Amino acid sequence: MRQTRSVPELVERARKGEARAVARLISLVEDASPLLREVMAGLAPYTGNAQIVGITGAPGVGKSTSTSALVSQLRATGKRVGVLAVDPSSPFSGGALLGDRVRMQEHATDPEVYIRSMASRGHLGGLAWSTPQALRVLDAAGCDVVLVETVGVGQSEVEIAGLADTTLVLLAPGMGDGIQAAKAGILEIGDIYVINKADRDGADQVRRELRNTLALARDAEDENSWHPPIVKTVAQTGQGVDEVVERLDKHRTWLESTGELARRRIGRARDEIESIAVTALRKRWGDVHARTELDVLAEQVAAGETDPYRAADSLLETYTD
Amino acid sequence: MRQTRSVPELVERARKGEARAVARLISLVEDASPLLREVMAGLAPYTGNAQIVGITGAPGVGKSTSTSALVSQLRATGKRVGVLAVDPSSPFSGGALLGDRVRMQEHATDPEVYIRSMASRGHLGGLAWSTPQALRVLDAAGCDVVLVETVGVGQSEVEIAGLADTTLVLLAPGMGDGIQAAKAGILEIGDIYVINKADRDGADQVRRELRNTLALARDAEDENSWHPPIVKTVAQTGQGVDEVVERLDKHRTWLESTGELARRRIGRARDEIESIAVTALRKRWGDVHARTELDVLAEQVAAGETDPYRAADSLLETYTD
Numbered sequence: 314m315r316q317t318r319s320v321p322e323l324v325e326r327a328r329k330g331e332a333r334a335v336a337r338l339i340s341l342v343e344d345a346s347p348l349l350r351e352v353m354a355g356l357a358p359y360t361g362n363a364q365i366v367g368i369t370g371a372p373g374v375g376k377s378t379s380t381s382a383l384v385s386q387l388r389a390t391g392k393r394v395g396v397l398a399v400d401p402s403s404p405f406s407g408g409a410l411l412g413d414r415v416r417m418q419e420h421a422t423d424p425e426v427y428i429r430s431m432a433s434r435g436h437l438g439g440l441a442w443s444t445p446q447a448l449r450v451l452d453a454a455g456c457d458v459v460l461v462e463t464v465g466v467g468q469s470e471v472e473i474a475g476l477a478d479t480t481l482v483l484l485a486p487g488m489g490d491g492i493q494a495a496k497a498g499i500l501e502i503g504d505i506y507v508i509n510k511a512d513r514d515g516a517d518q519v520r521r522e523l524r525n526t527l528a529l530a531r532d533a534e535d536e537n538s539w540h541p542p543i544v545k546t547v548a549q550t551g552q553g554v555d556e557v558v559e560r561l562d563k564h565r566t567w568l569e570s571t572g573e574l575a576r577r578r579i580g581r582a583r584d585e586i587e588s589i590a591v592t593a594l595r596k597r598w599g600d601v602h603a604r605t606e607l608d609v610l611a612e613q614v615a616a617g618e619t620d621p622y623r624a625a626d627s628l629l630e631t632y633t634d
Numbered sequence: 635m636r637q638t639r640s641v642p643e644l645v646e647r648a649r650k651g652e653a654r655a656v657a658r659l660i661s662l663v664e665d666a667s668p669l670l671r672e673v674m675a676g677l678a679p680y681t682g683n684a685q686i687v688g689i690t691g692a693p694g695v696g697k698s699t700s701t702s703a704l705v706s707q708l709r710a711t712g713k714r715v716g717v718l719a720v721d722p723s724s725p726f727s728g729g730a731l732l733g734d735r736v737r738m739q740e741h742a743t744d745p746e747v748y749i750r751s752m753a754s755r756g757h758l759g760g761l762a763w764s765t766p767q768a769l770r771v772l773d774a775a776g777c778d779v780v781l782v783e784t785v786g787v788g789q790s791e792v793e794i795a796g797l798a799d800t801t802l803v804l805l806a807p808g809m810g811d812g813i814q815a816a817k818a819g820i821l822e823i824g825d826i827y828v829i830n831k832a833d834r835d836g837a838d839q840v841r842r843e844l845r846n847t848l849a850l851a852r853d854a855e856d857e858n859s860w861h862p863p864i865v866k867t868v869a870q871t872g873q874g875v876d877e878v879v880e881r882l883d884k885h886r887t888w889l890e891s892t893g894e895l896a897r898r899r900i901g902r903a904r905d906e907i908e909s910i911a912v913t914a915l916r917k918r919w920g921d922v923h924a925r926t927e928l929d930v931l932a933e934q935v936a937a938g939e940t941d942p943y944r945a946a947d948s949l950l951e952t953y954t955d
Contacts, residue, residue: 353941360938446942575936582935582942583928587919589946591912598908607904614903615896617681620674621767621903625910 320348324355327454330393335427335454342446343431353446359453361578363395364565367473368462369502370483375509377417379483379548380462384420386554387458395451395459396420398430399444399473427451445476445585458561474502475584478577479564481557483507484523486515500526503541505560511545511553520545539567598628606631641669645676648775651714656748656775663767664752674767680774682899684716685886688794689783690823691804696830700804700869701783705741707875708779716772716780717741719751720765720794748772766797766906779882795823796905799898800885802878804828805844807836821847824862826881832866832874841866860888919949927952 318326318337326334341352368383370376380396387394396417420426431447444461451459463473474480482503487510506527508519520543527541542560546553568574598607610624639647639658647655662673689704691697701717708715741747752768765782772780784794795801803824808831827848829840841864848862863881867874889895919928931945 350941350943353943357935357938357941361936578936579929579932582945583932585942586928586931586935586945586949587916589942590919590949591915593946593950594912594915595908598911607907608900610907611900611904614678614907615682615899617678620671620678621906621910622671622674624903624907625914628907628911629914 320351320355324352324359324453327450328359330424330455332424332427335450336429338450338454339429339431339447342443342450345443349446353449356449356453360449361452363448363452363456363459364561365448365452365476365478366458366460366561367477367480368460368483369473369480370485370507370509371488373488374483374485375548376462376483379481379507379509379546379554380460381417381420382546382548382551382554383460383557384417384426385551386558388420388423388425390558392457393425393455394427395454395456396426396428397444397447397451397459397461398428399461399463427454427456445581448476476581478568478574479504479561481505481507481561483509484519485510486513486519504539504564505557506541506543507553507557508543508545509548512547516545537571539564539573641672641676645673645680645774648771649680651745651776653745653748656771657750659771659775660750660752660768663764663771666764670767674770677770677774681770682773684769684773684777684780685882686769686773686797686799687779687781687882688798688801689781689804690794690801691806691828691830692809694809695804695806696869697783697804700802700828700830700867700875701781702741703867703869703872703875704781704878705747706872707879709741709744709746711879713778714746714776715741715748716775716777717747717749718765718768718772718780718782719749720782720784748775748777766902769797797902799889799895800825800882802826802828802882804830805840806831807834807840825860825885826878827862827864828874828878829864829866830869833868837866858892860885860894 318334323334323338327338338352338356340346341348346352366383368376368380377398380398384394384396417428420428429447429451431443448459448461461473461476480502482500482505484506485508500523506523508516508523510516523543527543544553544556544560546557548554565574568577598605607628610619610627613619614621614624639655644655644659648659659673659677661667662669667673687704689697689701698719701719705715705717741749750768750772752764769780769782782794782797801823803821803826805827806829821844827844829837829844831837844864848864865874865877865881867878869875886895889898919926928949931940931948934940935942935945
């Protein structure tokens with residue numbers, strides 16, 4: 314039987330590094346528990362330490378192998394690590410250990426590593442609304458670095474950058490990645506580029522193309538700008554992964570010294586607050602048992618009696634100052 | 635020089651079938667002109683006639699050829715037709731004639747056909763926020779049927795069903811479409827399924843698989859349910875396209891007789907009103923020159939002084955009853 318614990322107790326245990334308390338808090342987030350507000354309030358004072366690292370790349374570049382290799386390397390430098398794997402295509406959630414991902418299992422028994430997969434229940438194909446809140450749990454639990462990885466493909470590849478302090482973009486030779494990457498817009502979001510499977514033919518060509526594309530995209534910059542480095546790795550053997558970790562550290566230092574870290578985090582907090590407020594308003598507009606103002610207005614618009622703009626005005630007049 | 639006309643005059647001319655007035659109104663929508671509210675108010679009384687038909691399918695199934703063949707067939711039955719091609723991947727907009735799409739050019743000089751391409755500026759990869767408003771223009775201009783087609787791939791394939799009265803899902807043999815379609819969720823959204831390129835090997839197999847999948851997906855239904863038909867076409871030659879048009883008519887009759895048309899349209903109007911209201915609120919929260927309440931709250935959340943839920947409460951208290 315699952316023990317019931319109070320939220321403050323769970324937060325306290327999570328901060329001490331109890332994996333089960335961390336897992337329980339993430340479950341509360343994921344299930345949109347009525348305790349969610351209390352959880353968030355309890356965590357707030359302990360957040361802000363972790364470096365949130367987004368890992369993106371087309372399927373086949375070796376994202377999950379790279380994530381696992383990064384965990385090993387980060388652990389070797391003594392860091393506490395969280396891994397959040399978001400699967401936008403899966404209707405199933407939970408599962409603390411990503412049992413299907415053999416590579417991750419080597420970390421499963423390490424008490425300084427928290428690994429969690431989440432289904433995305435948010436917008437079609439988008440990252441779960443609950444992702445930023447799960448990140449807060451891992452952050453408050455004392456992780457120094459949290460790796461966020463999307464499983465599968467799609468928009469979330471770009472969205473993930475919006476959640477991260479540092480975004481790693483993975484490429485690999487022989488996949489036509491240059492073009493794919495440009496299409497998906499991921500060439501605008503990388504803080505660090507990793508060419509994985511660098512022992513294969515074509516790695517240098519990918520590097521050349523990438524360098525050219527990045528050079529083209531570069532605006533006139535001041536000397537404080539961050540120049541995204543390109544690192545070659547073979548995640549299977551761990552080759553080059555130490556350099557990725559070094560670059561992560563450098564990027565964090567850069568973020569802090571330039572004030573960019575605060576800017577990014579305030580921007581993210583803005584989005585999060587706004588999205589919670591909008592959700593609350595939508596609920597207020599549409600969630601009453603009787604026919605709502607919105608229902609009536611929608612019928613009028615559908616009948617051509619009014620237009621959506623006037624209807625929106627009415628809605629706002631009813632519910633706001 | 636572009637003639638300036640008042641909105642009421644433009645609406646009047648569009649209703650009479652002047653292609654240039656229709657094009658101008660869509661441009662006002664697409665450019666989010668300050669006249670937009672006046673345009674929507676002017677169009678409202680004349681909307682509600684057109685059957686909005688969404689056309690979806692993976693790249694390569696022959697969407698644009700099918701759209702063109704449908705236009706021909708609909709014209710043969712004397713209908714006025716609008717075509718809206720939404721390109722979520724293009725940063726460029728406008729262009730009344732889809733110059734690159736040779737197939738469409740045969741309709742370019744037909745005064746009873748309006749063809750328009752729009753870039754999607756909306757949510758990443760999503761359909762343009764302006765799409766429903768452009769549909770209102772074509773509806774008010776007296777189109778009996780408006781075909782909405784997405785160019786490119788992605789989420790919009792599913793989103794398009796949310797805008798349409800009737801959704802056509804296109805498949806073709808030899809593309810592994812069965813699996814692709816199921817993945818993209820398009821098997822839940824089709825009102826009519828079209829197997830194009832039906833002269834190729836494998837068409838019957840696609841039909842069989844599709845029929846099985848649809849049968850599995852079918853819940854216990856009452857006799858008023860719509861059973862999505864499967865039609866085989868060769869859009870290149872026009873074969874089978876007459877049957878698609880017959881099915882479109884039948885679906886419209888079904889929609890009207892069951893009250894489903896009204897339900898779908900009221901649902902869409904709800905979404906549209908809500909989205910305009912939310913946009914207005916977001917602007918109010920974030921658009922002031924001084925530091926806004928939201929800025930202050932975001933800084934507090936980023937600093938761990940409060941949590942996003944309490945911040946959202948404050949925001950709503952400030953701006954709503």
